[in-house]
Amino acid sequence: MIQLPLNRDNVIQAVFLERPNRFLVRCITDERGVLDAYLPNPGRLWELLLPGASLYLYPTMDPEGAFPSQRKTRFTVMAVQREESPIFLHTHITNQVARTLIEKGEIPSLEHARVVRGEVTRGRSRFDLLLEQDGKDLYLEVKSCTLFGNGVAMFPDAVTQRGRRHLLELAEMANAGIRSAVLFIVHSPKVTWFMPDFHTDYDFSTAFLKARDRIMILPIAIQWTPDLTLGPEVKSLEVPWDYLRAEMRDRGSYLLILKIDRTMALEIGRLGTHTFSKGYYVYVGSAMRNLRTRVKRHLQRRKKLHWHIDYLTAHTGEMIPLPIRSSRRDECEIAKALLSIMQMGPSGFGSSDCPCQTHLFFSDTNPLHIRAFHDVLKGFRMTHP
Ligand SMILES: [Zn+2]
Numbered sequence: 051m052i053q054l055p056l057n058r059d060n061v062i063q064a065v066f067l068e069r070p071n072r073f074l075v076r077c078i079t080d081e082r083g084v085l086d087a088y089l090p091n092p093g094r095l096w097e098l099l100l101p102g103a104s105l106y107l108y109p110t111m112d113p114e115g116a117f118p119s120q121r122k123t124r125f126t127v128m129a130v131q132r133e134e135s136p137i138f139l140h141t142h143i144t145n146q147v148a149r150t151l152i153e154k155g156e157i158p159s160l161e162h163a164r165v166v167r168g169e170v171t172r173g174r175s176r177f178d179l180l181l182e183q184d185g186k187d188l189y190l191e192v193k194s195c196t197l198f199g200n201g202v203a204m205f206p207d208a209v210t211q212r213g214r215r216h217l218l219e220l221a222e223m224a225n226a227g228i229r230s231a232v233l234f235i236v237h238s239p240k241v242t243w244f245m246p247d248f249h250t251d252y253d254f255s256t257a258f259l260k261a262r263d264r265i266m267i268l269p270i271a272i273q274w275t276p277d278l279t280l281g282p283e284v285k286s287l288e289v290p291w292d293y294l295r296a297e298m299r300d301r302g303s304y305l306l307i308l309k310i311d312r313t314m315a316l317e318i319g320r321l322g323t324h325t326f327s328k329g330y331y332v333y334v335g336s337a338m339r340n341l342r343t344r345v346k347r348h349l350q351r352r353k354k355l356h357w358h359i360d361y362l363t364a365h366t367g368e369m370i371p372l373p374i375r376s377s378r379r380d381e382c383e384i385a386k387a388l389l390s391i392m393q394m395g396p397s398g399f400g401s402s403d404c405p406c407q408t409h410l411f412f413s414d415t416n417p418l419h420i421r422a423f424h425d426v427l428k429g430f431r432m433t434h435p
Contacts, residue, residue, distance in 0.1 A: 054146050055279050056108060056128065066103040066130070071097075075127055077105055086327075088123040089176055090137040091194075094208040095130075095425040098139075098196060098342065104131035106278060129278065131358040137196050137237045142418040144194035144235050145178055147272060147280060152181065156284045157233065159268055163188060175219050177230075189223065189230040191216050195269075196237055197247065199428040203236040203269070203287065204247035210254055217257040217265065224264035231266035236287065237274065243434045244269030244287040248298040249373050252342065255298055262291070273406070293435040303336040303430070306348055306359070307417060310419045318361045324396040331395060331415040332388060333359050334382040345371045358399050359410075374430045384430055385409050391422040 064077035067084070075089050087107050107125040128143070129136035138144065145168070148157075155161045163183040170180040172189065179190040180423045197207040220230040234244060246255035258267070267289060273281030283311055316322045335357075337344035347353065349369055355361055363369065374380065382404050386412045395410030417423040 054143065054150065054400055058277060060109055061128070061278065062107045062125070064105040064107050064125075066099055066101060066105050068101070069099055074123070075099065075105070077107070077127075079107070085125065087125040087127050088125055089127045089139065091127075091141055091196075091206070093196065093206065095139065095196065096207070097174045097199075097421075097428070098130045098132060098137060100421055100424075101419055105129070106131075106136055115391045129274070132238075132421075133240075134276070135238065136276065136278055137195070138274060139196065141194050145192050147235060148179065148190070148192040148233055150280070151272075151284060152179075157268065157270060158286050159266055160188075160190075160231070160233075171218060171397050172223070175216060177216070177220075183229075186229060189228065189320065191230070193232060193234045194236050195244075196236070198236060198238050198241050198432075200244045200432040200434065201240070202432040202434050203234075203238070203241045203244050203271070204249075204432065205234055205244075206247055206251050206254060207360060214251070214254040214257050217254070217261045221257075221261040221264045229266075231268055234267075234269040234281065234287075236269065236271040238274040239281075239283055239285055240273045241271050241287060244289050245294060246298075248294075249375050249431050252300060252373075252375070259291075259294060259298065274382065287288075290435045295401070297433075298375065299377070300341050301338045302341055303334065303374045303376070303379065303381045304341060304345055305372040305384070305427070306333040306345075306363075307331075307368075307370040307372065308333065308362060309369070309416075310365075311367045314365065316361060316365060318358050318396065318399065319355065321358055321398055322395060324399075326365075327412065327414070330416055331362070331366075332390065332392065332411045332413070332417055333362075334381050334385045334399060334409045334411075335359070335400065336379050338379060341373055341375060345373060361411075372427065374427075376430070376433070380430055382406050384426070385411075387426045387429065389427065391420070392417070401420065 064079045067076045069075050106129040108128045110126045163181040165179045177189045178192040181188040195205040197204050246258040248255035256410045268286040271285040313328045315325050385406045392411035400409030
């Protein structure tokens with residue numbers, strides 16, 4: 051088990067190259083060259099793990115706390131640098147932080163609570179901490195939140211069935227009179243609001259909204275200093291419930307990232323034949339009703355060809371949908387923003403009914419590896435009252 055504070059002498063700096071799988075990153079260090087390190091975080095972390103990002107590595111430890119461990123990955127990713135501050139990625143560290151702050155009485159609503167034990171099983175689930183407050187049990191689940199921007203923090207950054215199940219089970223426990231709380235720890239003090247990420251995980255967000263009256267929702271922001279120690283500030287974040295109820299519906303706009311494996315000419319209905327280059331295309335659309343169904347339709351390979359995009363999706367490799375749920379139809383604004391950072395696709399593609407030149411854009415590198423693309427996404431997703 052990792053203990054805070056970390057021994058600074060053991061920390062080494064690395065530059066992120068790629069993430070071959072969910073729990074592995076490839077990086078480069080001055081002394082050891084290219085190496086693979088263990089990443090103890092199941093999140094997507096797209097906007098943090100961009101090529102060139104600075105990482106903090108630590109020797110991988112045995113479960114007993116000894117190192118170096120005999121594991122194949124001799125180093126573990128602890129944190130990533132963003133805007134001059136480290137953002138901790140090691141999820142066990144977040145549990146440590148929760149314990150420390152509870153013991154110091156620094157979490158609003160959990161003052162006078164005492165940690166009884168960690169990793170507590172109840173029913174089919176295991177929760178992070180069992181607390182005792184005013185002589186009563188309180189089950190606490192701790193979530194680490196690294197997705198933030200525009201003063202807003204959102205969780206989760208990838209669909210989490212486990213997270214949703216935890217909310218449902220804690221809410222059910224409340225029916226039996228058992229108290230519980232979910233502590234969301236945001237690793238940056240530059241935020242004011244906390245929301246479930248209803249763009250990415252609509253089901254988790256729905257469960258979050260429903261659980262409101264039965265589970266204590268405690269979002270806080272902490273700060274890390276450049277030497278990887280916890281700063282003194284603990285800030286309570288606001289959940290804008292009314293705003294959530296208004297915006298969190300299954301409607302809005304979406305991006306569809308399409309990978310084209312080889313350059314080819316395709317006939318796009320009445321738009322005629324166009325050449326599509328090897329690389330990545332981003333399509334912008336909207337559905338002010340049933341956004342989820344629309345996106346699902348795009349992902350189906352075999353269907354009746356109706357929209358321009360249908361002619362393209364029949365021939366693409368990987369497709370990644372990025373919903374942007376909102377009460378506003380933002381698709382043309384999003385197209386305008388993408389035009390400033392990407393190349394234009396065929397004129398008139400997906401824009402027969404609007405003044406835009408096109409709703410299809412091209413990039414020879416994966417847009418998910420480009421900071422400017424994440425800034426556009428953030429601009430439309432991370433909105434607040
Ligand atoms: Zn348009």
